[in-house]
Amino acid sequence: MQVFDRQRRKLLQYGFIGLGTFVGNALLPNSIKAALLPLASIGELLPPDQNGVRLPAGFTSRIVARSGQKLFGYHWHAAPDGGAVFAAADGGWIYVSNSELVDYTGGAGALRFNAQGEIIDAYPILRHTSRNCAGGHTPWQTWLSCEETENGQVWECDPFGQKAARVRNALGLFRHEAVAVDIGNKQLYLTEDEPDGCLYRYTARTFDAAGNPDLDDGILEVAEVVKGSVGTVRWHALPDPLATKIPTRKQIANSTRFKGGEDIWYHGGIVYFSTKGDDRIWAYDVQQQRLTIVYNAALYLRPILTGVDNITTNAAGELLVAEDDGDMQIVVLTAGKVLPLLQVVGHDHSEIVGPAFSPDGSRLYFSSQRGKSGRIEDGVTFEITGPF
Numbered sequence: 001m002q003v004f005d006r007q008r009r010k011l012l013q014y015g016f017i018g019l020g021t022f023v024g025n026a027l028l029p030n031s032i033k034a035a036l037l038p039l040a041s042i043g044e045l046l047p048p049d050q051n052g053v054r055l056p057a058g059f060t061s062r063i064v065a066r067s068g069q070k071l072f073g074y075h076w077h078a079a080p081d082g083g084a085v086f087a088a089a090d091g092g093w094i095y096v097s098n099s100e101l102v103d104y105t106g107g108a109g110a111l112r113f114n115a116q117g118e119i120i121d122a123y124p125i126l127r128h129t130s131r132n133c134a135g136g137h138t139p140w141q142t143w144l145s146c147e148e149t150e151n152g153q154v155w156e157c158d159p160f161g162q163k164a165a166r167v168r169n170a171l172g173l174f175r176h177e178a179v180a181v182d183i184g185n186k187q188l189y190l191t192e193d194e195p196d197g198c199l200y201r202y203t204a205r206t207f208d209a210a211g212n213p214d215l216d217d218g219i220l221e222v223a224e225v226v227k228g229s230v231g232t233v234r235w236h237a238l239p240d241p242l243a244t245k246i247p248t249r250k251q252i253a254n255s256t257r258f259k260g261g262e263d264i265w266y267h268g269g270i271v272y273f274s275t276k277g278d279d280r281i282w283a284y285d286v287q288q289q290r291l292t293i294v295y296n297a298a299l300y301l302r303p304i305l306t307g308v309d310n311i312t313t314n315a316a317g318e319l320l321v322a323e324d325d326g327d328m329q330i331v332v333l334t335a336g337k338v339l340p341l342l343q344v345v346g347h348d349h350s351e352i353v354g355p356a357f358s359p360d361g362s363r364l365y366f367s368s369q370r371g372k373s374g375r376i377e378d379g380v381t382f383e384i385t386g387p388f
Contacts, residue, residue, distance in 0.1 A: 083354025349374030
C-alpha cells in the first residue's frame with residue numbers, strides 16, 4: 001500500500017505538470033471544456049475500418065500514398081518518417097514527409113492537395129541524404145529535414161519544390177532528430193537521438209528583411225538542468241558546433257543527458273520533446289527557462305502510451321504523441337487524461353510517424369513507416385478526418 005501511495009503521489013506530481021493549456025482547462029465546466037479541448041471527450045476506439053484503422057465515432061480514414069506508388073511521376077518514398085503541413089496560396093496545402101533510408105538514398109517528398117483535399121501533385125524536395133528521421137517546420141514556410149547519422153546535417157527544404165535544399169551546418173553536426181522554432185523569441189530547439197544525447201538551442205546573430213533568423217550565422221548552445229533532471233535550465237555555447245574533434249554532446253561537461261531524444265514541438269511558449277529510452281514527454285517553459293516532465297510511462301502500472309516518438313498539437317493545444325511500435329497508436333494528452341485517438345491494426349513491426357494537421361485542423365496526416373510487412377519499402381501514408 002505504501003508503494004502504491006508513493007507511486008500515486010509521484011503520478012500527481014509529474015504526470016501532467018507543466019502542460020499549460022491541458023491542466024489549465026481541467027477545472028472548467030464540462031461544456032466549456034469540451035469546446036476548448038475537443039479531444040478530451042473522445043469515445044472509445046471502434047473496430048478497424050476498411051483501412052485497418054481504429055477510430056472513435058465521427059472520424060474516418062483514407063490512404064493517400066503507399067511507398068513505391070507512382071504519383072504524378074514521383075514514386076512515393078520508402079521508410080516515410082517525420083512530416084509537416086504547409087498552407088498554399090490557392091487554399092490547398094502540402095504534406096511533406098522524410099525518407100529514413102540509409103547510404104544517401106534518403107531525402108524528403110511532398111504531396112500537394114487542392115482546397116477540396118484532392119491530391120494534385122507529388123514531387124521530391126530533398127534527395128541523396130541519409131536517415132532523414134524527423135525535422136521541423138518553420139514559420140517562414142520551409143521544412144528542416146534532420147539526418148540521424150553520427151555527423152548528421154540539417155537541410156532546409158522548400159515544400160513547394162521551387163528552390164533547392166540547403167544545408168544549415170550552423171545548427172550543428174550530430175545525430176539530429178528534430179527541430180522546433182520558438183516563434184516568439186525566434187530561436188530553434190533541437191533534439192539528439194543518442195542514449196546520452198543533449199537538448200540544443202540555436203540563436204541567430206542576424207535576421208533577414210522579413211525578420212527571419214539567419215540559419216548560417218548564429219550561436220548553438222547545449223542545455224544544463226541545474227539540479228536533478230527537472231528545474232531551471234542553463235545554456236552553454238558550444239565551442240565547436242561542427243564537431244571537428246569532439247562530438248557536440250561531449251564538449252560541455254555540465255550538459256544534461258537525455259535518453260534518446262525524439263521529436264520536438266513548440267506551442268504557446270512551451271517546447272515539448274520526447275525521449276524514447278525512458279518513455280517520457282518533457283516540457284520546457286521558454287520564459288521561465290524551466291524543464292518539467294509531463295508524461296512518464298514508468299509511473300503507470302499499465303501505460304496506454306509507450307514507445308513515445310513524433311509529437312504535435314491541435315489548435316486547442318492538446319498534445320498528440322505517436323508510438324514507435326507500442327500499440328501503434330496516436331495518443332492524446334489532454335486535461336489530465338491519456339486517451340487513444342487512433343490505432344493502426346496489423347502493422348505490428350512498424351511505427352507511426354509524421355503526424356501533422358491540415359491548415360484548418362480538420363485532417364490529420366501520418367504514416368506507418370513499414371506497413372503490415374514490417375519492411376521499409378511498404379510504408380503507408382494516411383489521412384484522418386474528424387472533429388479535432
